[in-house]
Amino acid sequence: MSEPVLVALRGASFAYEDGPVVVDGLDFEVRGGRALALLGRNGSGKTTLMRLLSGGLRPRTGELTVEGRAVGYDRKGLTRLRTTVQLVVQDPDDQLFAASVGQDVSFGPLNLGLSDVEVRARVDEALAALDITALADRPTHLLSYGQRKRTAIAGAVAMRPRVLILDEPTAGLDPDGQERLLATLDGLRASGTTVVMATHDVDLALRWADDAALLTPSGAHTGPAAAMLARTDLLGQAGLRLPWGIAAAELLRAQGLLPAAAPGPRTAEELSALTTARTGT
Ligand SMILES: Nc1ncnc2c1ncn2[C@@H]1O[C@H](COP(=O)(O)OP(=O)(O)O)[C@@H](O)[C@H]1O
Ligand SMILES: [Mg+2]
Numbered sequence: 001m002s003e004p005v006l007v008a009l010r011g012a013s014f015a016y017e018d019g020p021v022v023v024d025g026l027d028f029e030v031r032g033g034r035a036l037a038l039l040g041r042n043g044s045g046k047t048t049l050m051r052l053l054s055g056g057l058r059p060r061t062g063e064l065t066v067e068g069r070a071v072g073y074d075r076k077g078l079t080r081l082r083t084t085v086q087l088v089v090q091d092p093d094d095q096l097f098a099a100s101v102g103q104d105v106s107f108g109p110l111n112l113g114l115s116d117v118e119v120r121a122r123v124d125e126a127l128a129a130l131d132i133t134a135l136a137d138r139p140t141h142l143l144s145y146g147q148r149k150r151t152a153i154a155g156a157v158a159m160r161p162r163v164l165i166l167d168e169p170t171a172g173l174d175p176d177g178q179e180r181l182l183a184t185l186d187g188l189r190a191s192g193t194t195v196v197m198a199t200h201d202v203d204l205a206l207r208w209a210d211d212a213a214l215l216t217p218s219g220a221h222t223g224p225a226a227a228m229l230a231r232t233d234l235l236g237q238a239g240l241r242l243p244w245g246i247a248a249a250e251l252l253r254a255q256g257l258l259p260a261a262a263p264g265p266r267t268a269e270e271l272s273a274l275t276t277a278r279t280g281t
Helices: 046-053 075-082 101-111 116-129 145-157 175-190 202-208 232-238 244-254 268-279
Strands: 005-015 021-031 036-039 061-066 085-088 163-167 194-199 211-216 219-224
Touching: 005 046, 021 046, 021 061, 021 194, 021 219, 036 046, 036 202, 046 085, 046 163, 046 194, 061 075, 075 085, 085 145, 101 116, 101 145, 116 145, 116 175, 145 163, 145 175, 175 194, 175 202, 194 202, 202 244, 211 232, 244 268
Parallel strands: 036 194, 036 211, 085 163, 163 194
Antiparallel strands: 005 021, 005 061, 211 219
């Protein structure tokens, strides 16, 4: 893993007012170009960690760095952070507030003091990336849940962040909506955005992520997704189950249908291709 560290927490601790200690002495890195899945049970601190990484919460001890430099929590420091890291919260209704889709998506770029021409260009680009250009003038309160979710993501994309952090982005979407979202994220990644997502869907994480961070009571454990998601000890501590693709790979290896070093299937299509290749049927 030699990709540059874009955002990092060093020795970060955080507790809510009258609340539990959620993060204690945490070291956590987001590396450029690596799709990162943040996994853990409800209440394990995924949302808190994402808010610490995007500056919405400030660590009590330790520091947040962007490209190696500590973030200042003054206006200048937070602007530098927000043009590097953008968070899309889980519930789009917590993020959308303007009357129309176009107005909502333009809010961030306008706040950066960009020219009207530049704002227009960014809004058009973000709407196109999320495939919602046709919704530009639609009142936000008339959108479906999936459309509100896309609008919220477009608002973050319009800031042209280097790191886009999504809190449980597939929650509440139907299967087709999930596939469309994954395709959109692939497009953003291809254009150079580093994407981090929180989820408790281990199958989705195995399929989508390069790296996985498992949040357990003993802290965050990060590494290549396929290896981390086979760690039954950590999955148990994190309250997660084994992805079916890992279980299928173990079965295939035991049957001599998959060489020890070969990667296992991550989707039903990959499983089908593997077994067809071996049996010739
Ligand atoms: N605003 C808040 N005030 C007090 N406690 C909170 C607040 N938000 C979250 N918590 C607590 O912090 C812990 C981590 O929550 P959270 O980061 O939301 O986890 P996750 O996103 O993994 O479900 C939980 O124990 C939760 O109850
Ligand atoms: Mg959460």
